[in-house]
Amino acid sequence: MEESVNIDKALEIIKKNIALIIGSMVVVGVLAALVTYFIMTPKYESETQMLVSSPGDAVVVDSENIETNLQLIHTYREIMLSRTILEDVITNLELDETVKELSKRISVTNQEQSQVLSIRVIDESAEEAVAISNEIAEAFQERIVDIMYVDNLSIYAPASVGPDMEPVSPQPLLNIAIGLFSGLMLGLILAFARDHFDKSVRNESEVRNILDLPVVGSITRIED
Structure with a gap:
């Protein structure tokens, strides 16, 4: 009740x-x-995809090679977001920002059991976003040979500015x-809040509820 x-x-x-x-x-x-x-301010997102393939000159792609590549992908992600790679990107593109600022706008992901690495960059300029994501891929592809002595990455799908590129935010x-x-x-x-702090009494029912007493009479408002 x-x-x-x-x-x-x-x-x-x-x-x-x-x-x-x-x-x-x-x-x-x-x-x-x-x-x-x-x-x-509208912000755009670009995506560059890299394919992790069999190392060296291996032609046969078997389950063991794929599993090895999948295990390397986490390491590749860490290196791709490292100061070494991002400093190369800032220098090559003459960006006016720090490594820390740039890293906040970058994400590197891959779907489960996928050998494709997706580099996503968010920027206020669609052209700048595309340039940065492609440059990260190129700088990483060049550096990884000296860092890990492997040459099993290729740029699978470079980012590009298209007519359907809409702001993500x-x-x-x-x-x-x-x-x-x-x-x-x-x-x-x-x-x-207005009801809680309003202590005025407007009608007979409110008098009964507040005072818990019967109303024995009322005075009608006299209009001029």
């Missing part, structure tokens, strides 16, 4: 403050849209949806 009363009370508060709640949603949603379209629909939800939560908080 008490739970039912609490739900009814909550619905009553929401109904009474529906304009406030909707207004809060609209305001925060519009702010999210404005920030997304006019303040946040910001995501307008997601940001606006988050804004609307945040506005809804803010509106509900304001509505319940």
Whole structure:
């Protein structure tokens, strides 16, 4: 019974403050849209893929060779993100950033049991993202021969700027949806806070609920 009363009370508060709640949603949603379209800088992601093949001049690709290559992939990822490789990339492309700053925009992954390494780079410029991911692949391919004495990597799919290359962030629909939800939560908080701190009595039922006494009479408002 008490739970039912609490739900009814909550619905009553929401109904009474529906304009406030909707207004809060609209305001925060519009702010999210404005920030997304006019303040946040679009960022692009490029991807260069490298294939880890059988070492040396081996022609026969068997399960043992594949397993060896898969075990090497984790090591390759670590080397690819090392200071040695990234310093080469910064020098070759004349980038105005540190190794630490560049590394934050790079990810090197591979699917389970896959011999393909994917180098992904995020940048505010699509052309710059493509140049960096391709340069990482080329610098790594050149350096790995001296580092591990192997020559079993090839650039399988270099990155390129295409007409369908769209920004990966910001995501307008997601940001606006988050804004609307945040506005809804803010509106509900304001509505319940407003009700909690509002101690005024507006009608007979509120008098009965607050004082727990019967109402014996009332004075009607006289309009001028």
